[in-house]
Amino acid sequence: MSDLCRKQLRIRYGSMIPETAQERIEYELAVLQNNEWFCSVLLIVRQLVQGLQGKGYPVRALARYYSDSGYTYSYAAYLLGVTEVDPLAIQIPRERFRMPDAPDWQFALNVPEECVEECWKEAVAILSQIFPQGMAVSMPESYQSNGRIFVPHAAQLRNWLPLKKVDGQYWAPYGAAEDFPCLFRLYLVPAKDLSLFRKLEQSTGTHPSSINIEEDALPLLLRDQTDIPELGFSDIQAIWKLADPQTMDDIIKVFALRHSWGAWEDNGEELVKKRAVLFSEIIGSMDDVFLRLLDAGLDMAFVYQVTAQLQRSEELDKEYISVLTQNGIPEWIINSCSKIIKLSPKAYCAAAFAIPALKAAWYKARFPKEYAQAYSEWHSENLHSQALNTALAEIFSSSPEAG
DSSP states (O other): OHHHHHHHHHHHHTTOOOHHHHHHHHHHHHHHTTOHHHHHHHHHHHHHHHHHHHTTOOOEEEOOTTOOSGGGGOHHHHHTTSOSOOTTTTTOOGGGOOOOSSOOOEEEEEEEGGGHHHHHHHHHHHHHHHSTTOEEEEOOHHHHTTEEEEESOGGGHHHHSOOEEETTEEEOOTTGGGGOTTSEEEEEEEEHHHHHHHHHHHHHOOOGGGOOIIIIIHHHHHHOOTTOTTTTSHHHHHHHHHHOOOSHHHHHHHHHHHTSBSSIIIIIHHHHHTTSSOGGGSOOSHHHHHHHHHHTTOOHHHHHHHHHHHHTTOOOOHHHHHHHHHTTOOHHHHHHHHHOSBOOOHHHHIIIIIHHHHHHHHHHHHOHHHHHHHHHHHHHHHHHHHHHHHHHHHHHHHSGGGO
């Protein structure tokens, strides 16, 4: 993997590799040297991403929603094409890249909503090439309907994992897989915006991964946000209007605030309205807290403990508040953190919301007719899907069994 990463650096920069990029990848490779399991997961998922994209499916690698470790903050993962999030570009310090406390063989990929089963077949075929003697096992719908376990050595499976066969597929009983953390778990999570990008790629012949986000797409989104997925909701429009974002970092923060709890209303919003602090300075993500405390020279273990509390929906510990006060952390930051219920990771919001919005803005500006057609179809399909789900929910709630 080290050779692959260094090769990608040379392809990207030639002989003039920036010092920050060289330092970051060498730091990560030193961490990864003693984590063979993580290297294995990255290389496996690299093949999955490349394989699915090669078949015409736009995919997006995501960590579990509030995960703050591993590939979401990995420059190596970015160079390998596993994630589109460049941690250097969005100012994430190297300290945010760390390994989980125990090996975690699970990975999530967003795929177009209408292609989940097709992508499963392709993913199993790719994994079967990596593990010729392996097999895929479904997890029960009551547990994780979009999850599969892939077992490298199928012949040994029955010796240590109970299975049952339903409609020709093997299923792991509820909870049984949790006893075996070494299993490779893959989640294909449907994403509505990727359905739009699939339509746009088919109509324009331009793959979403070819778009230059910072140089080409950023000014287009700043100029026009109409008919952009995720930006059509009134709550995020209100944040955008007050924030008046000017940079990539600002845009990520807008999305982070919408997907955090307690960070905007009666908190950051009031600070911006009163002009107490600039929008760019308010707390919007876990990484805003992390950087503030890191820059203040606080102990790394303590910094992780504070951000972990804000991740877990826990009230900020009084002892932590005392330490923050003693170390000169501004009162407004402490008060803001005390109001927060849960914060989102910055890298997650960049991958899931900011980057897709920027790509949509680029398609809209470069291919206006194709975008209008694709967006109209996509929007109608979403409305139909929402209406169907509402009708089914009403039928269920009114049935005798529901009572």
